Amino acid sequence: MITSVRLSGRHLSRSAKPGPPREAPKPPAPSPGPSWSRWLLPIATLVLLIVVLIRTSAPQEGASLSYSEFVGKVGVGQVKTVDIDDKGAIKGTLKDGKKFTTRIPTALDNSRLEQQLQSKNVKITASRSSNGSPLGTLLVLLLPLLLIVALFMWTGRQAARTLGGGLSAIGRARAKIIETERPTTRFEDVAGYGGVKQEISEIVDFLRSPERYAVAGAKGPRGVIMVGPPGTGKTLIARAVAGEAEVPFLSVTGSAFVEMFVGVGASRVRDLFAEARKRAPSIIFIDEIDAVGSRRGGAARLGGNDEREQTLNQLLAEMDGFDQASGIVVLAATNRPEALDPALLRPGRFDRHVTVPLPNQTERAAILAVHARGKNLAPDVDWDTVARATPGFSGADLANLVNEAAINAVRAGGAVIDAQGLGDARDRLLLGRRESTNALLPEERRSVAVHESGHALTAALCEHADPVAKVTILPSGPSLGATEQLPEAERHLYSEGYLTDLLTVRLGGRAAELVVFGEGSTGAADDLAGATQLAARMVREFGLSPTLGPIGYGSGAPRYLGGESTEETLHRPYSEQTQRIVDEETARLLRQAEERAVALLRDHREALDTLAGLLATRETVDGAVVLDVLQQQQRSGGHHNTAKGKPTPSP
Structure with a gap:
């Protein structure tokens, strides 16, 4: 079941407009040599080896005979001539013209022979006897040394091509330098984010007109760091800065500073800032700065990564060392602000911290319109409706949504994106691929219909729950069914009543199974996990437990990638007794939510059976059908408290 999708967020468009004419580009760098030249040294080594083997291997003259065979042929008079060297090797000719070779055993008496x-x-x-020419003997002795030297030379040349200049280029910064004639993205190409663009545009204005700030005695910022969830467009904003500033833009990733050689990272940092000084005024952009700017090890972490810490120390020294009058500004982006070293974030290094959150509903509509440029749209497509149905989507998610809808249109044999295609694409992204071959058994189909009907009815009956948009029992991905709720407006605060209703809706599916079948099933596993996590946060972080009191044990720093650090897991800021209270209060909230859901569905059993029957027949119904079912029960004399918005007493 889906009771809510991800929280709100923002994004930027990816379209680009041509900028004003720029200066003539610099001549291209000389191209490397032909590809066949890299094989010259291995081929020369192989030829040398063949020559040595040919010169040192003596050709065998005639058949090789054993000493006994040789004596026998001498005895019968078949041998014509023999040539004996000083080591007992014999070369001879038989009377029939054939040649042979043999060897005399030195331990025998050869006078009789x-x-x-x-x-x-x-x-x-x-x-x-001859052991070959002196040159061949010398080559045999020097062959291993020659092969080793050739191998080192070949490896060095390959490394030079890989590193772009050999060992002398290992410490050079691999920064992608975007000169003033290349950037094309502008702030007008970024949808939404007025506050973020205002923060960044002041940097652009400072680089263009530093004298205006000098008159007022103001100093431009040394650095600006952008933090936010993945896919919100931090890198795109940096590209827009490059296009607006009309100054050289040096772009590099944090992982480019770390190599297998000790001291390479610090050397690359020095080289990066040296290049920026040569091109001042300029902008340095470090993407994924957490790869190099992670917290340094303290007394509790002896023996840490010295190479990474040296790189970070050099980065800190460079940001302190350059003169603000030189016009160098450092931009950085990360989605792990909790992992950054505090010394990196202090004023004087990164003076401004700009949060790039997920887009709100208005910004999502603008982003969808940007990504729909150049695509054929049906008249029924309303971007405001789609934006309302996609809370928590990042800019990258919205771009993927439009692209998935276009793919569905082509798969259906058309080229027009309609509202139904966008809805199917949204379900595909949230739930997974529709499993048309995953046929349910009749009893499973009935159980899933009852389960999803319980979710839908509790959502319609609870006062603070979000309205139901669609209920389906078609399997998609790991889910056998889904109840989709769409918020009426963007929420920034969640009241205790809303969270309590949310728990009730989460457990509504299990409650429906208990009411209809008298027992639960494994279909509520995901609901129970989500409800348990929510109830634990209500007790531990939100202070909504009367027993524990107004105490919150939140993580503090935002975690845009989710998860919980190992340090926080091993060293919790509360005792085992407090953890026991948290567990008891979590279980109490879940039991109360389940009892409330069971009571609501028992009072509306007729509507539950009717909605389950409709789902089993139609497979998918919208939220209006759920409300119609409740109104039919009310007209037939059922429970009077069915209209959403009226408080339903908790049991």
Whole structure:
């Protein structure tokens, strides 16, 4: 079940408009040599090895005979000539013209062999053995050394091409320098975010007209860091700054400072700021700065990553060291502000912290309109309605939504995006792919229909719950059904009544199973997990427990990537006794919510059975059907407290 989607947020458009004419571009860098040149050294080494093997391997002359065979052939008079060297090797010729080789055993008495050769009139000659030419012998001795040297030379050249200049270029900053003629994105291409653009535009104005600030004695900011959830467009804002400032823009990621060599990160930081000084006034943009700016290890973390800490120390020193009059401003972006070192965030380094939140409803409508440019839209598409149905979507999510709707249109054989296609794309992103082959058993289909009817009816009966938009029992992804609720307006604060109703709606599906079947099922597992998490936060963070009192144990720092740190898990700021109270109060809230849901559905059992039957037949109904079912029960003499907005007493 889906009782609420993600919270609110913001985004920026990706369209670009051509900027004013710029200066002539610099000549391109000389192209590297041909690709075949890299193979010259390995081929030369291979040829050298072949030559050495050929020169050192002596060709074998004739068949090789054993000593016994040789003596036998001498005895029968088949041997014509023999040539014996000083090491006992024999080369000879038989009377039929064939050549042979053999060796005399040095441990035997060879005087009889000599007499036998003379008696058979065999021509005997003597020679001196040869181990090959001196050059070949020298090559054999030096071959291993030559191969090692060749391997080092080849590896060095490959590393030079990879690092862009060899070992001397390892410490150079890999910054992408965007000169004034290249940026095309402007602030007008960014949808929404008026406050963020105002903060950033002051930096642009300072770089363009520093004398205006000098008259008032004001100093421009050294750095601005943008924090926010992923997909909200922090990098796009930086591109817009590059387009508006008309100054050189040096872009680099935090991970580019970290290499396997010690001291490389600090060297690259120095090189980056040196390049910025040469091009001043200029802007340095460090994306994902948490990769290099994470908290340094203290006394409790001896033996930390010294290379990363040295890189961070150098970054801090550079931001303190450059003169503000030089016109260098550092922009940074991260979605993990809780991981950054406090020394990096203090005034004088990053003077301004700009939060880029998720877009609100008005901004989502503007973002959707931007991403729909160039696409064929049906007349029934209303971006305000789509924006209301997508709370918590980031700019990247909205772009994906429009693209998914376009893909659905093509899959259906058309090229026009309509409202139904956008709704299907939204369900696809939230719930997963529709499983047309995942057929439910008849009893499972009935159980899912009752479960989702319980969610829908409790949502319609609770005073503070969001209105029901759609109820379906079609399997999508891991979900067998869904009850979608759309908020009437953007919420920034959540009252205790709203949270209590939300718990009741979450447990409405399990309550319907208890009312109809007398037992629960595994279909409520996800509902129970979400309700338990919400109830625990109500007790532990929101101070909504009378037993525990007005005490909150929140995490403090925003976590845009979610999750809980290991340190907070191992070292909780409260005792085991407090944890026991938290568990008891969480269970109490859940029991009360379930009892309330069961009581509401028992009072409206007729509407529950009717809505479950409609779902089993139609598979999908909208929120108006849920209200009609409740009104039918009211007209037939059912429970009188069915209209939403009227308080329903809790049992």
